[in-house]
Amino acid sequence: MNVLIVDDEPLARTRLKRLLAVDKSIVIKAEAANGNEALELAKKYNPDLIFLDVDMPGMNGLEVAHKLNRMPLPPAIVFVTAHPEHALDALQLSAAGYLVKPITEQSLSKVLDQLGRLNKAHVQKQQSAKISYQVAGVIKSVELDSIIYFIAQQKYTNMVFEGGEAFIEQSLKQLELLYPAQLLRIHRNTLVNKSKLLCLKTQNTGVHTIELVGCKEHLAVSRRELKAVKDILNA
Template identity: 60%
Template sequence: MKVLIVDDEPLARARLQRLLAHYPDYQHVVQASNGDSALQQIKQYAPDIVFIDVDMPAMSGLEVAVQLNKLPIPPAIIFVTAHPEHALEALQLSAAGYLLKPVTEQNLAKTIEQLGRLTRAHVQKQRPVTISFQLGGVTRSVALEDVCYVMAEDKYTRLISTSGEALIDQSLKQLEQAYPTQLLRIHRKILVNQSRLVALKRAEDGSHVVVIKDCSCLLPVSRRAYKTVKEQL
């Protein structure tokens, strides 16, 4: 599972990452030192679990959690703090766990045990995400997990899924903002479903393309998006 540690104290971040190293399922760890950086990391990295300090300057962990809960598929949130009085607020924000500083091996083990299967995949199963569109005057929808990619075409956006194609009114920008952890921009005119990314290849002309699961075509990757796409794979 992918983990994000958010804390304005470098030593606290390092300690928690060191403790997480004992758990084989928690090896993909990135860090953020403040709320703004955390939101950027979440958009780019799409973590399954976020360990976040409550007391941070500018934007608190509670404020970040409010933003995360607006996502179609929020990560599991575990608050880390030296102040137990924040526990009630954490519960109101549907926190998956609550760790008191200094974090000990025993407390972390207990929290991870309680966390169980509460991962991004579990939340997605509970709350299926769909994209709605008009077709022949009738509102239809397609499960986001079935979407292969969306491409800008003139005034419309073409959505390609495992069940076919459709022209939708939402722009790429609107879709990118609505599903920041599911749809990845690989080109100024193309967003792909991150969960369907299979491979990144070099074409004969030196450019790069991606292979998408259940999609026969190869999609171009811009030089600007190349690094981000490579990191996702």
């Protein structure tokens, strides 16, 4: 298992490396001292697991995790923190686990033992995920794999899927946090299913749009999200 360690404290990185050295199945590919380095090294090495410190100057660990979760095949993330109250935030970002400093051999061993089982359960949950909606008082559901895109419209979110569309109450932010491996933000008001991406087009005016499987409409891509879309298409 290839591992990336991210912590702004050199002593903390050294301690974790020493504890991990006991497990011969783990290969430490690199270590980063800040969020920007973490993102660069994650793209370079594509690690299976990242130990990610929450409290770092500049881009903190939660912000880094949010960006990592937008990768085509995001790594498993174990948050490392001196503050147990961050555990809830970690779980909301689909973390595989969290460790409270100072890390002990026992706590690390427990997280590693659970990691494979948690990842498998997480993948199965994502693959079988369904989103419910209501039509004329009747509750229906659609599989996540069948959804093409979501677009925010005032107080509700319009969900467009194969064979229809419906309004749901979940916000784009909530959906993005729940299904980071499947959904990609292309605009402040639009999330798309990564598996539906076909191509990116640039008009003479400089406007960027994407084509999606099963969607006749070309959806606008904001400049802010352009790189993320290109990364997915080039992966």
